[in-house]
Amino acid sequence: MFRPIFHLAFPVQDLEEAKKFYVTTFGARVGRVRDKWIDIFLFEGQITLHERPSEVLPAIEHGVRHFGAILAWRDWEVLALRLDEMRVQFKVKPNVSGVGTNAEQAKMLLSDPSGNVIEVKAYRNPSVALEMQDLEDYSNSIDLL
Known part of the structure; x- marks a missing residue:
């Protein structure tokens, strides 16, 4: 039986650097890889990392x-x-x-x-x-x- 998979997408500065972080730090698995985005499977969920540096907020603007x-x-x-x-x-x-x-x-x-x-x-x-x-x-x- 297929179970739902939670999905979240957000921007990153550098796609390769972000991929390395999630794989190395958390043991995440890599799914689809495209020129400007990749899927990472982390904690039973799918996160899509989009290389969009202009959309990455400064830390002070993150709030909660x-x-x-x-x-x-x-x-x-x-x-x-x-x-x-x-x-x-x-x-x-x-x-x-x-x-x-x-x-x-x-x-x-x-x-x-x-x-x-x-x-x-x-x-x-x-x-x-x-x-x-x-x-x-x-x-x-x-x-x-």
Whole structure:
């Protein structure tokens, strides 16, 4: 059965540099490659990187704009350790807040070479933290039509 794939597209300064970042940093897979855009498969989603330097916003103009993923706790720990060992420049270093509560979460933020902000999180108790008691059912059965 085909499962929906979340898709996001955004501009980057340099296509090759962006591709290298996502593949090296996150282990993303490369899909379609064209002259001015490529598809990257990251965290079960498809992002399309468009080489459009004039559309890349300066960091100060990003506001709250970002994208990311919520990982299983252990996967987040493994990724955080690997990124730290790679000496990745974090906007917010890997950290855990709400320790011992139902809202306990792990989080880190970093930017790609064009300044696009990526947030990677994990929750000890995702259903409670996200206030979606049926989260397991939601993630296991995506029947839209």
